[in-house]
């Protein structure tokens with residue numbers, strides 16, 4: 361009987377093929393087409409392959425399978441899979457930063473990451489600055505700067521930063537550049553190919569894609585990931601083999617799902633932009649988006665996240681109540697369309713002035729556009745916004 365093996369990824373394979381095949385563990389005993397679940401937490405010692413196998417060491421076959429798939433998709437050399445996006449993010453940051461080190465973070469960070477930075481990193485003596493544009497990032501760099509950390513597209517305004525420019529800044533100053541690629545996914549954007557050093561993900565969102573598990577990942581060159589794995593084995597945030605199996609299954613349809621997310625979001629963005637009750641739509645695929653040109657340069661598709669502003673913010677609650685298909689909920693990246701109001705959810709702890717300085721107004725609604733029929737989604741938005749359209753028409757005719 362031949363030994364177990366794993367499928368390597370051919371360099372010519374396209375993302376759709378990588379999603380299905382890259383990393384799959386071939387089990388010699390059954391010759392099944394799917395990776396079996398390896399449950400052991402104890403392995404022979406000395407191990408036949410001379411390795412110390414253990415789930416917290418990120419080296420059981422299920423972890424390796426998902427990591428290989430993610431590395432191939434992100435065009436990296438190695439990857440690690442974590443128990444959540446925050447486990448990946450905190451491990452990568454703590455692997456690079458210590459007391460008196462300086463890091464520059466994007467100003468409109470995911471709330472959980474912002475909290476990690478302002479509570480834990482600052483408590484450990486890490487010095488932090490915030491920036492928005494490439495020029496602001498450049499200006500923030502000083503002798504002790506070790507890390508630049510960006511999110512593009514960002515939450516909830518979908519701002520995009522020039523990733524090639526950020527990578528160049530990193531190389532010029534000998535510092536590590538990190539991107540949270542959760543919103544775009546490797547189907548739409550591969551930052552390592554643009555010169556960024558490390559990609560992190562909340563796999564909880566699009567990568568798993570079914571709103572039914574928490575997971576995270578870090579991907580980069582073999583050298584970058586060696587340092588991160590050392591830290592990761594100490595911090596202990598690895599992903600369990602059962603969860604890896606479930607994640608592998610979700611990843612097989614990533615390219616298919618993203619195609620539909622991209623298409624639905626583009627159609628919904630156009631529909632909303634033309635709607636009388638909506639004063640603005642934030643979607644990097646729209647020519648009206650302030651970063652459209654950057655997005656076109658560095659993204660292959662514009663993903664499924666968008667936000668829009670109601671002309672009359674006081675109607676937010678009644679609009680939310682009227683949806684039948686779309687669900688008011690936090691999180692994103694699942695098959696089902698979700699909607700939330702950032703001023704009442706992710707950014708509720710900020711003062712009204714702080715929110716305004718970030719461009720987050722009370723009438724802003726964020727949509728994770730799912731893979732339902734676009735016709736059903738548009739009719740759902742049509743009836744939900746109907747109340748707002750009637751009311752803004754009435755107001756305008758009263759004025760006029």
Ligand SMILES: *Cc1c(COP(=O)(O)O)cnc(C)c1O
Nearest residue numbers: 444445446470540542562564575
């Ligand atoms: C959800 C999210 C995270 C955190 O991921 P968890 O899996 O919830 O730990 C980080 N970054 C972004 C952009 C996210 O949307």
